[in-house]
Structure formats: structure tokens, C-alpha cells
Amino acid sequence: MRSFTNRQLFQKFLAPTSDSPLALEIVKAKGIYLYDKEGKSYIDLISGIAVSNVGHRNKKIISAIKKQLDLYMHLMVYGEYIQSPQVLLAQALVNSTKIPSLNQVYFTNSGTEAVEGAMKLAKRYTGRTNFISCINAYHGSTQGALSLAGDENFKNSFRPLLPNITHIHYGCEEDLVHINNKTAAIIIEIIGGESGVRKASKSYFKSLRKRCDETGTLLIIDEIQTGFGRTGTFWAYEEMEIVPDVLLTAKGMGGGMPIGAFIANKNLMKSLSFDPVLGHITTFGGHPVNCAASLATLNYIIDENLMEKVPSKSQLFKDLLIHPMIKEVRAAGLMIAVEFENFEIIQKIIANCLKSGLITDWFLFCNNSLRIAPPLIITKKEIKIACKIILQAINEVEKEIKS
Numbered sequence: 001m002r003s004f005t006n007r008q009l010f011q012k013f014l015a016p017t018s019d020s021p022l023a024l025e026i027v028k029a030k031g032i033y034l035y036d037k038e039g040k041s042y043i044d045l046i047s048g049i050a051v052s053n054v055g056h057r058n059k060k061i062i063s064a065i066k067k068q069l070d071l072y073m074h075l076m077v078y079g080e081y082i083q084s085p086q087v088l089l090a091q092a093l094v095n096s097t098k099i100p101s102l103n104q105v106y107f108t109n110s111g112t113e114a115v116e117g118a119m120k121l122a123k124r125y126t127g128r129t130n131f132i133s134c135i136n137a138y139h140g141s142t143q144g145a146l147s148l149a150g151d152e153n154f155k156n157s158f159r160p161l162l163p164n165i166t167h168i169h170y171g172c173e174e175d176l177v178h179i180n181n182k183t184a185a186i187i188i189e190i191i192g193g194e195s196g197v198r199k200a201s202k203s204y205f206k207s208l209r210k211r212c213d214e215t216g217t218l219l220i221i222d223e224i225q226t227g228f229g230r231t232g233t234f235w236a237y238e239e240m241e242i243v244p245d246v247l248l249t250a251k252g253m254g255g256g257m258p259i260g261a262f263i264a265n266k267n268l269m270k271s272l273s274f275d276p277v278l279g280h281i282t283t284f285g286g287h288p289v290n291c292a293a294s295l296a297t298l299n300y301i302i303d304e305n306l307m308e309k310v311p312s313k314s315q316l317f318k319d320l321l322i323h324p325m326i327k328e329v330r331a332a333g334l335m336i337a338v339e340f341e342n343f344e345i346i347q348k349i350i351a352n353c354l355k356s357g358l359i360t361d362w363f364l365f366c367n368n369s370l371r372i373a374p375p376l377i378i379t380k381k382e383i384k385i386a387c388k389i390i391l392q393a394i395n396e397v398e399k400e401i402k403s
């Protein structure tokens with residue numbers, strides 16, 4: 001007989017990341033819904049944090065995974081054997097960029113590892129050690145990626161971290177002077193994710209590209225949260241009409257499986273293969289099952305034209321989320337932040353939504369805004385239901401404050 005419930009095992013054996021985890025016990029997922037063991041359904045309005053772009057347990061992804069499972073799983077560390085899922089995905093990713101200079105792919109297990117690989121690539125290729133990132137940006141949790149994080153409180157307990165990193169204000173053209181001929185790379189998102197869906201202008205990105213060219217600095221675009229259709233184009237940089245030197249992807253890339261990549265020109269990539277040889281290696285990066293899932297995800301987004309309806313779905317959220325307590329709605333496709341007065345209000349709204357079967361969240365470096373990032377397959381009918389639940393949750397908080 002089992003002596004512990006899963007909840008007890010969770011509390012006893014799983015290392016915590018906070019003292020207040022959601023601790024939902026989910027037994028099944030399908031489409032935009034998660035189901036707990038009592039059979040209660042939840043609308044996943046955050047896609048497991050911008051991952052399930054094609055919905056949970058998408059049939060096409062499951063079938064690609066099963067097909068690959070019947071052939072082989074791990075064979076050898078990354079970069080040695082020719083594996084069909086890897087090479088086909090690499091080709092599809094390169095084609096998806098529509099940029100001839102982005103022509104080789106290095107596979108990783110996660111977004112953070114894509115960031116780490118890109119940082120090493122920039123150091124090795126430029127021979128420089130300085131990096132620039134943005135205030136309130138998040139690029140991952142390992143020590144290199146964490147050094148880039150633009151929030152001092154988040155880093156203080158883990159110092160010393162990497163030296164020679166300057167943080168600039170996102171979207172501020174004057175700050176671009178900090179990029180100079182000692183800078184190996186600037187790493188930046190097209191839409192600030194954990195800063196709460198922040199947008200910079202096309203002219204800012206044009207100036208940024210120009211400054212990088214003038215100083216020989218690599219432009220690393222982090223599309224770990226924005227890529228794979230999330231903002232309405234396959235890659236968010238398409239809207240800015242700029243050419244990245246290195247493109248980072250993960251999260252939605254795997255259709256629910258763990259995979260990431262950095263994509264760059266083969267001349268840059270070559271520098272990781274000598275002096276020293278095997279200068280950047282990974283055992284599981286580009287796992288064949290995850291590559292098969294990712295290729296099916298990429299094809300599904302393109303074949304089903306999931307991006308086409310992203311703007312009208314985004315607009316529907318904006319049209320429906322109107323309430324005196326809402327201060328602002330910031331949206332980049334289906335990456336949406338709904339701003340309120342403070343964190344206490346957000347927490348109450350999230351709790352009320354959860355009771356009514358809807359999952360939302362806040363942002364790492366923006367805790368007065370509600371995170372909305374549903375699977376791209378969400379229908380307009382489902383958006384109306386979700387917004388009704390959110391508005392109800394806000395009304396309850398308003399009533400509580402007024403009483």
C-alpha cells in the first residue's frame with residue numbers, strides 16, 4: 001500500500017523553487033486544458049510559460065515522437081553521428097529564418113544552454129570578453145546567463161558572477177554608446193518577456209544593428225520566449241527587419257519536449273570546433289526524439305498557419321480586457337501583460353482565476369502585471385470564456401477592496 005500522497009511526496013522530495021508553489025496536481029493535458037485528479041479542468045493561459053504554442057499533447061507531435069521512439073533514442077553525444085531528426089530540423093530552422101547568413105544550428109537542451117553556447121561563441125569568435133544586456137531582462141539561470149540578468153536582487157546571492165557585463169535601458173538609443181570595440185556581443189529580446197512584454201521601436205533595432213556593425217559586436221537575439229509564432233510572425237525579429245548574428249530559441253520550439261538551439265553563420269560556428277577542439281559540447285543537445293517533436297511543431301505552426309490569427313486573437317483579448325482596475329494592456333501577439341496597481345492585487349486575481357479553472361501568472365521582473373500567453377491554437381470562443389473568468393476575478397477583488 002502507498003503510504004504517501006503525491007502532494008506529500010512533492011513536499012518531501014522535490015527541491016522547492018519558492019515557498020509558495022502552485023502545487024496543482026495535474027493528471028492529464030489536452031489542447032489548452034489541464035485536468036487535475038478530481039477531473040477539474042483548467043484553461044492554461046500561460047502555456048507552461050510560453051511553451052505549449054501548439055497546445056498540449058498535439059496529435060501531430062505525439063505521432064512524430066512515437067515514430068522516432070520506434071527507431072532510436074539517444075545514440076551518441078551531439079555532433080558526431082548523422083541523425084535524420086537532427087539534420088532535418090536544422091535545415092527547417094535555417095529555412096525558417098529567411099536570412100541566408102543564419103545557416104547553421106547548434107542544438108542544446110534548454111534556453112539557458114543556448115544563451116551559454118552563444119556567449120562562448122561570441123567570446124571565441126571576437127576574442128573579446130565584454131557583454132551587454134538589458135535592465136530587467138532574463139536570459140536564464142546558469143551562471144553565465146544569470147550574469148546577463150538585468151535585476152541586481154536576483155543576482156546578489158550568487159556573486160561573483162561573470163565580470164564585464166554592462167546593463168543598458170531597453171529601447172533607449174542613447175544607451176547604445178555603451179556598445180564599443182571591446183564588446184563581444186549584446187544579447188537582447190525583440191519583446192522584453194520577463195520585464196512584462198516591453199516593446200522597442202523598429203528604429204531602435206535599426207540603430208542597434210548599425211552600432212553593432214560599427215563596433216564589430218555580435219547581435220544575439222534571444223527569441224526563446226518570442227519565437228515559434230508567439231508574436232504573430234514565426235520569429236519576432238521579422239517585424240523589426242533586422243538581421244541577427246546569432247538567434248536563440250527554446251521553449252515553444254519543442255512542442256512540449258525540452259530542446260533549444262543557437263543559430264548563426266557557419267564561419268562563426270566553426271570557431272567552436274578548434275582551439276580547443278570540442279570547445280563546446282553536450283551529451284543530450286539535439287536529442288533525436290526532441291528534434292522529431294520540434295520538427296513536427298515547426299511544420300504544424302506553418303502548415304496550419306497558426307500565426308495568421310494571432311493578431312485578431314490578440315486584439316480580442318485587448319477588446320475584452322477592459323476594467324477600471326486595469327491600468328494598461330501590453331500585447332505582442334499572444335504575449336500579453338495586463339497591468340494593475342500592485343502585486344497584492346495580481347496575487348488575488350490569480351488565486352480567483354485558479355478557483356474558476358484558469359491559470360495565469362505574473363512576470364519575473366514585473367510583478368504588477370498579469371501574464372497571458374495561451375497556446376496559439378486557442379479559439380476566439382475560448383478567449384471570450386477566459387476573459388470572462390478574468391473579469392469576474394477582478395470584480396471579486398474590487399468588491400473585497402471596497403468592502
Ligand SMILES: Cc1ncc(COP(=O)(O)O)c(C=O)c1O
Pocket residue numbers: 110111112113115138139140141189193194222223224225250251
Ligand atoms: C527570454 C528568455 N531567455 C532565456 C530563458 C531561459 O530558458 P530556459 O528556462 O529554457 O533555460 C528564458 C526562460 O524563461 C527566457 O524567457
